[in-house]
Amino acid sequence: MSTLRQLLNLIQTSLATLESTCASEGLPIPELNEPFTPQSEAFRANPTVALAAHTASAAALQLSAILSPPQVSLYHTVAGHYRSAAVRACLESNVTEILREAGPQGLHIRDITAKNGQDPNKLGRLLRYLALNHVYREVSPDVFANTRLSSMLDTYKPSANVIADPDHKYDGTIGLAALASHHLDEAFKASAYTWETISDPQTSHSGDPTASAFARAFGVKETLWQFYEHPEEKYRQRRFDAGMHGVQAVQPPDAILDIYDWKRLSPGSSVVDVGGGVGTSAFPLARDFPALKVVVQDRPDVIADAKKLWSTKMPEAVDSGRVELEAHDFFNAQPKRDVSIFLLKQVMHDWSDEYCAKLLKRLREAANSSTKLILFESVMPYACHDPTGDDGKGVPGAVPVEAPAPLLANFGAVHEAGYISDMTMFVMFNSQERTFHHFERLLRDAGWKLTLVRRGHGDDAFLQSMEAVPS
Numbered sequence: 001m002s003t004l005r006q007l008l009n010l011i012q013t014s015l016a017t018l019e020s021t022c023a024s025e026g027l028p029i030p031e032l033n034e035p036f037t038p039q040s041e042a043f044r045a046n047p048t049v050a051l052a053a054h055t056a057s058a059a060a061l062q063l064s065a066i067l068s069p070p071q072v073s074l075y076h077t078v079a080g081h082y083r084s085a086a087v088r089a090c091l092e093s094n095v096t097e098i099l100r101e102a103g104p105q106g107l108h109i110r111d112i113t114a115k116n117g118q119d120p121n122k123l124g125r126l127l128r129y130l131a132l133n134h135v136y137r138e139v140s141p142d143v144f145a146n147t148r149l150s151s152m153l154d155t156y157k158p159s160a161n162v163i164a165d166p167d168h169k170y171d172g173t174i175g176l177a178a179l180a181s182h183h184l185d186e187a188f189k190a191s192a193y194t195w196e197t198i199s200d201p202q203t204s205h206s207g208d209p210t211a212s213a214f215a216r217a218f219g220v221k222e223t224l225w226q227f228y229e230h231p232e233e234k235y236r237q238r239r240f241d242a243g244m245h246g247v248q249a250v251q252p253p254d255a256i257l258d259i260y261d262w263k264r265l266s267p268g269s270s271v272v273d274v275g276g277g278v279g280t281s282a283f284p285l286a287r288d289f290p291a292l293k294v295v296v297q298d299r300p301d302v303i304a305d306a307k308k309l310w311s312t313k314m315p316e317a318v319d320s321g322r323v324e325l326e327a328h329d330f331f332n333a334q335p336k337r338d339v340s341i342f343l344l345k346q347v348m349h350d351w352s353d354e355y356c357a358k359l360l361k362r363l364r365e366a367a368n369s370s371t372k373l374i375l376f377e378s379v380m381p382y383a384c385h386d387p388t389g390d391d392g393k394g395v396p397g398a399v400p401v402e403a404p405a406p407l408l409a410n411f412g413a414v415h416e417a418g419y420i421s422d423m424t425m426f427v428m429f430n431s432q433e434r435t436f437h438h439f440e441r442l443l444r445d446a447g448w449k450l451t452l453v454r455r456g457h458g459d460d461a462f463l464q465s466m467e468a469v470p471s
């Protein structure tokens with residue numbers, strides 16, 4: 001059978017599964033022209049529906065790559081920066097808020113620009129360009145409306161407020177628009193310097209966090225965190241914080257409870273959350289497993305914030321000593337001993353290999369023979385079939401569920417989020433997301449043996465957990 005026919009079959013069988021499962025479970029299938037609501041995404045929580053939707057989408061994208069003129073497909077990627085530029089202009093000129101208030105019949109570009117002060121000829125072309133990819137739609141000539149995609153850029157504030165007070169546009173929002181605004185500013189500009197950064201002998205092979213494309217683009221020799229400390233960067237700092245709040249909000253709050261069988265730990269066992277922030281993961285652990293000793297380690301200013309938070313959320317836990325909030329630099333010798341679990345959640349992806357190696361060795365030095373290391377990170381799939389799992393002798397969970405042939409094994413651009421995160425880590429921090437084999441190598445070199453990958457939250461989940469023991 002031709003590849004085209006195989007792709008078409010995948011679309012047909014996936015859609016049949018999707019429609020019948022949604023019908024029997026009473027799950028609505030989203031409409032492109034209606035605004036996003038959490039309920040409109042509820043169907044994806046059903047694993048059968050999610051797999052069918054992702055398979056059909058991946059097949060449709062591959063079909064388009066075959067049937068579109070190659071220069072058109074290529075330029076979809078080559079000209080990606082124009083789409084970013086256009087969406088940035090619409091986001092920052094508050095088009096989505098204006099169109100939300102206009103409703104599904106849309107608004108003429110003259111009336112949009114009467115509100116946001118833009119040139120109707122220029123903004124109208126940007127909107128029409130984005131409508132090619134269903135971000136906004138042109139309802140009738142020069143009349144535009146939101147779609148499911150553009151509605152995700154909504155701060156849900158009245159347009160008059162965000163137009164009058166752009167400095168506080170993203171404060172107190174759910175964060176997705178803030179995250180997009182951050183990506184379209186710092187990360188977008190940084191990404192333009194990717195080649196300059198990896199071709200300059202000063203930075204090409206460096207693991208230094210200040211050797212990033214971001215530092216080059218902004219003409220600084222500092223990390224993003226140091227950059228945000230400048231008084232004139234307060235707006236960007238607040239916008240970043242709002243964006244991170246949005247990222248946290250879409251992660252299941254109690255995911256930490258599912259990544260290990262915490263019941264197995266005997267009373268008094270100690271769990272050290274290294275780089276644990278203000279204790280987001282430690283809260284559910286301390287709440288559900290009061291017999292454990294939970295230590296949260298982070299930088300001094302983060303621990304100061306953590307102390308304030310815990311004093312209102314769970315003061316007893318800190319007062320009794322079963323939760324300890326400890327300022328500690330994870331590149332220095334680890335002060336804790338007799339630790340059952342060292343937890344590293346979304347810490348490794350902030351650092352290049354040389355820094356991760358340092359941090360892993362500090363933990364290994366403090367480990368005893370029964371200590372476990374749990375990493376909670378994105379484990380990046382290859383874009384091809386991974387033969388690791390074929391003999392069944394490898395590490396359980398090392399290979400994710402792969403897409404059926406002839407699709408790309410990782411579902412291609414349908415699962416792009418992890419790869420976007422990898423690019424973000426690269427341009428902003430000179431760091432990265434890693435494949436299973438990369439994690440395995442890093443751990444092995446630092447004296448750890450990777451024994452298990454847990455994919456409890458589904459294969460398209462953002463984070464997977466990995467277990468390692470001293471080797």
Ligand SMILES: C[S@@+](CC[C@H](N)C(=O)[O-])C[C@H]1O[C@@H](n2cnc3c(N)ncnc32)[C@H](O)[C@@H]1O
Nearest residue numbers: 275276277280298299302328329330331345346
């Ligand atoms: C991406 S955040 C992850 C926080 C937390 N594990 C979570 O998942 O919510 C990385 C954390 O590493 C902390 N960090 C960065 N450098 C550190 C260092 N040298 N020592 C200790 N913590 C550090 C940051 O302050 C931040 O809280």
